[in-house]
Amino acid sequence: MSAIQLREGVWSVGVLNPALRVFDIVMEAKYGTSYNAYLVTGEKNVLIETVHAEYFEEYVDNITSVLPLEQIDYLIMNHNEPDHSGSVAMLMERCPNLKIFATAAGKKHMEDVANRALPIQIVKAGDTLDLGGKVLEFIPAPMLHWADSMFTWDPADKIAFTCDFLGCHFCEPTMLDKNIHDNAAYEGEFYNYYGGIFSPFKPFVLKGLNLLPAEADMVCPSHGPVLVERLQWAKEEYRRLSTVAPKAVKDAAVIYASAYGCTKALAEAAAEALKADGLNVTCLDLVAAGLPACAAAANEADVLLVGAPTINRDAPKGIWDVVTSIDAINVKGKAAGAFGSFGWSGEATGMLHTRLSQLKYAVPEAPFRVTFTPTEDDKKAMADYARSVAALCK
Numbered sequence: 001m002s003a004i005q006l007r008e009g010v011w012s013v014g015v016l017n018p019a020l021r022v023f024d025i026v027m028e029a030k031y032g033t034s035y036n037a038y039l040v041t042g043e044k045n046v047l048i049e050t051v052h053a054e055y056f057e058e059y060v061d062n063i064t065s066v067l068p069l070e071q072i073d074y075l076i077m078n079h080n081e082p083d084h085s086g087s088v089a090m091l092m093e094r095c096p097n098l099k100i101f102a103t104a105a106g107k108k109h110m111e112d113v114a115n116r117a118l119p120i121q122i123v124k125a126g127d128t129l130d131l132g133g134k135v136l137e138f139i140p141a142p143m144l145h146w147a148d149s150m151f152t153w154d155p156a157d158k159i160a161f162t163c164d165f166l167g168c169h170f171c172e173p174t175m176l177d178k179n180i181h182d183n184a185a186y187e188g189e190f191y192n193y194y195g196g197i198f199s200p201f202k203p204f205v206l207k208g209l210n211l212l213p214a215e216a217d218m219v220c221p222s223h224g225p226v227l228v229e230r231l232q233w234a235k236e237e238y239r240r241l242s243t244v245a246p247k248a249v250k251d252a253a254v255i256y257a258s259a260y261g262c263t264k265a266l267a268e269a270a271a272e273a274l275k276a277d278g279l280n281v282t283c284l285d286l287v288a289a290g291l292p293a294c295a296a297a298a299n300e301a302d303v304l305l306v307g308a309p310t311i312n313r314d315a316p317k318g319i320w321d322v323v324t325s326i327d328a329i330n331v332k333g334k335a336a337g338a339f340g341s342f343g344w345s346g347e348a349t350g351m352l353h354t355r356l357s358q359l360k361y362a363v364p365e366a367p368f369r370v371t372f373t374p375t376e377d378d379k380k381a382m383a384d385y386a387r388s389v390a391a392l393c394k
């Protein structure tokens with residue numbers, strides 16, 4: 001991809017990576033991605049973001065197709081994940097007089113990524129950068145999706161540069177949303193990106209939408225096409241996806257695996273007790289309900305009970321898949337407990353209890369476990385245990 005003029009004096013100088021299929025270890029990128037970067041020219045010339053280190057030369061080619069590197073005065077780093085900051089150190093080698101602007105957290109991240117001190121000016125909300133005729137404004141927008149995130153606002157061009165916010169992994173060679181051919185594919189990636197990157201930060205997304213200047217008619221994100229025609233839609237979707245309806249009653253999820261019905265009997269005792277106490281209870285057998293439904297219920301629950309037998313000194317893999325699908329960022333105020341049946345050594349419940357406590361759920365002192373078939377007393381004790389977990393929920 002070469003430099004693409006977006007508006008008078010505003011260029012896209014990022015690169016496409018159409019072959020990428022897995023981003024950040026965990027996100028599928030069916031259509032590759034783009035590492036977006038922008039150049040705003042004037043009396044002073046400023047770059048906004050760099051690119052993944054492997055694409056540095058292509059990035060430099062794009063910049064130098066507009067102007068020589070020596071004429072670049074500033075670099076603004078809205079976000080410093082290495083797919084955007086990975087080329088900062090190399091760029092500094094070529095442009096040693098470059099002055100960099102970032103938030104305080106951005107400075108720390110950038111220097112930790114580059115492993116060297118950098119000439120960074122820390123910016124705060126409302127700080128500006130005068131390019132001579134054009135004044136850019138900095139709008140810190142923390143936790144979108146790192147502490148360092150900020151937007152850069154160009155009021156003269158009505159463009160907001162928003163780092164990952166409103167972006168997605170999609171290669172549109174023209175960078176213009178009006179040229180997207182496969183709109184269904186784009187929308188799928190837009191939602192995947194929101195889900196993978198922003199869904200843990202819903203309150204911050206709503207704050208970010210409010211910080212975004214309403215008069216912006218172009219948004220330049222750091223992945224995927226620039227938003228003009230889709231801008232209103234994209235903002236509305238972020239608002240819709242991030243708005244959480246208040247709950248009238250607390251949700252409880254009892255999720256279990258059970259080979260011979262022993263852990264199942266405990267699960268049913270727990271579910272009945274919580275239902276009787278007025279909670280909205282979802283009780284799911286992992287094998288029947290499947291991982292996606294169990295993971296969704298676990299994440300929705302204010303009170304979570306995870307049940308597993310011990311099989312070969314561990315919990316079965318499927319149950320681990322559930323507890324490793326939990327959004328660790330959003331367990332504040334929630335409570336969880338582990339229970340299960342075992343034959344002789346009974347490791348599963350302790351291991352699950354440790355994991356739940358490491359996720360920072362409020363957990364009782366110990367898990368609940370019984371040998372083989374639960375007695376009526378065991379079931380009563382299970383009901384008490386479930387209630388004791390629910391009592392820990394704020």
Ligand SMILES: Cc1cc2nc3c(=O)[nH]c(=O)nc-3n(C[C@H](O)[C@H](O)[C@H](O)COP(=O)(O)O)c2cc1C
Pocket residue numbers: 257258259260261262263264308309310311312313314341342343344345346347371372373
């Ligand atoms: C293949 C297999 C391996 C097992 N390994 C262990 C074990 O390592 N330690 C243990 O305490 N119980 C072990 N058990 C016993 C189960 O934990 C026990 O039968 C339990 O009651 C099963 O509960 P469930 O009906 O909820 O699956 C094993 C059972 C099976 C079928």
